[in-house]
Amino acid sequence: MTGIGFELLATDGRARRGRVTTAHGSIETPAFMPVGTAATVKAMTTDAVASTGAEILLGNTYHLMLRPTAERVAQLGGLHRFMNWDKPILTDSGGFQVMSLSDLRTMSEEGVTFKSHLDGSRHHLTPERSIQIQHLLDSNITMCLDECTPFPATEAQAESSMRLSMRWARRSKDAFVERPGYGLFGIVQGSVYPELRAESVAALSDIGFDGYAIGGLAVGEGQETMFTVLDFTEPAMLKQRPRYLMGVGRPSDLIGAVRRGVDMFDCVMPTRSGRTGQAFVRRGTINIRNARHAHDDRPLDAECGCPACRSYGRGYLHHLFKANEMLGPMLLTWHNLHYYQDLMREMRGAIAEGRFEQVASALEARLTEGDV
Numbered sequence: 001m002t003g004i005g006f007e008l009l010a011t012d013g014r015a016r017r018g019r020v021t022t023a024h025g026s027i028e029t030p031a032f033m034p035v036g037t038a039a040t041v042k043a044m045t046t047d048a049v050a051s052t053g054a055e056i057l058l059g060n061t062y063h064l065m066l067r068p069t070a071e072r073v074a075q076l077g078g079l080h081r082f083m084n085w086d087k088p089i090l091t092d093s094g095g096f097q098v099m100s101l102s103d104l105r106t107m108s109e110e111g112v113t114f115k116s117h118l119d120g121s122r123h124h125l126t127p128e129r130s131i132q133i134q135h136l137l138d139s140n141i142t143m144c145l146d147e148c149t150p151f152p153a154t155e156a157q158a159e160s161s162m163r164l165s166m167r168w169a170r171r172s173k174d175a176f177v178e179r180p181g182y183g184l185f186g187i188v189q190g191s192v193y194p195e196l197r198a199e200s201v202a203a204l205s206d207i208g209f210d211g212y213a214i215g216g217l218a219v220g221e222g223q224e225t226m227f228t229v230l231d232f233t234e235p236a237m238l239k240q241r242p243r244y245l246m247g248v249g250r251p252s253d254l255i256g257a258v259r260r261g262v263d264m265f266d267c268v269m270p271t272r273s274g275r276t277g278q279a280f281v282r283r284g285t286i287n288i289r290n291a292r293h294a295h296d297d298r299p300l301d302a303e304c305g306c307p308a309c310r311s312y313g314r315g316y317l318h319h320l321f322k323a324n325e326m327l328g329p330m331l332l333t334w335h336n337l338h339y340y341q342d343l344m345r346e347m348r349g350a351i352a353e354g355r356f357e358q359v360a361s362a363l364e365a366r367l368t369e370g371d372v
């Protein structure tokens with residue numbers, strides 16, 4: 001096998017049930033990837049992450065190149081060994097994080113120069129260096145360096161941004177060292193413009209990648225517009241390759257995007273929200289800091305089998321957050337990741353059984369019921 005494998009096991013409407021295979025094992029799709037930015041899924045051990053059902057983690061070029069550096073991770077055996085996660089890892093290329101986190105950025109044809117958000121030091125990221133860093137990390141799925149076009153953008157701005165990303169995609173592919181079980185994904189850009197998204201899909205398909213990501217979404221356009229972009233972008237994408245919607249999303253985003261043919265997702269939502277006291281449950285969301293939970297002995301979600309729901313009531317979790325105890329963020333992160341993996345598992349089962357629409361609309365209806 002060169003690259004990574006993708007088997008399409010079943011389809012139901014546009015929804016797909018598949019399996020990605022890498023040198024570090026396989027991933028059942030549709031899949032949600034927890035974010036492990038700085039070589040850790042915040043507040044979780046890797047055993048705990050695996051116990052939720054997660055089969056792949058996302059790491060970040062931007063953070064790891066600054067601290068502890070890619071060379072240090074390589075010297076310590078690569079990211080899997082470094083963070084004690086022997087399953088697949090996908091790394092983002094850095095362009096998006098440079099834009100959202102660093103100070104003083106300058107973009108050029110060559111790449112992007114920026115100042116570290118940690119210590120103000122100057123760094124340079126080119127497509128070639130991004131790929132080299134991701135190789136040093138030993139990432140199973142490497143992402144091309146791209147520019148996440150800000151929203152809103154005029155069609156002219158979106159066009160020149162997308163075309164730069166396509167030239168960087170070519171350079172990323174040339175810099176990528178092919179090995180069995182390791183792959184490279186291209187990233188479709190083009191903002192909300194159908195012709196630009198089509199041009200981007202065609203440009204990436206011509207270069208040829210192991211998978212295709214959809215970037216530049218969940219940047220403020222709103223769910224309805226995001227779904228519209230998926231509606232006109234996804235049909236042009238290669239059926240026999242995995243599709244990855246970057247940085248998405250809330251549970252309703254995941255359901256709507258699986259309905260529209262997406263196979264992979266990542267988002268900080270379950271982990272970040274968990275640390276601030278927001279729990280995702282089958283009936284919507286709960287803010288555990290709210291006083292109404294103080295006297296409530298029920299679990300966060302009676303249908304959840306996670307350690308937080310099996311062993312503790314809402315009143316205890318509320319207390320942990322009020323007392324700033326670190327077990328609070330740990331338990332809510334654990335619950336949220338468990339809930340996200342349950343959601344993906346349920347969608348995978350529904351697609352395999354040809355009942356996706358029925359199951360998806362029932363899940364959506366429950367999400368708006370509100371907590372009782």
Ligand code: GUN
Pocket residue numbers: 092093094095096143146147148149187214215216217246247
């Ligand atoms: N994460 C969320 N959106 C994007 C994007 O457009 N590009 C990259 N590289 N990462 C992302």
Ligand code: ZN
Pocket residue numbers: 300301304305306307308309310334335336338339
């Ligand atoms: Zn739970």
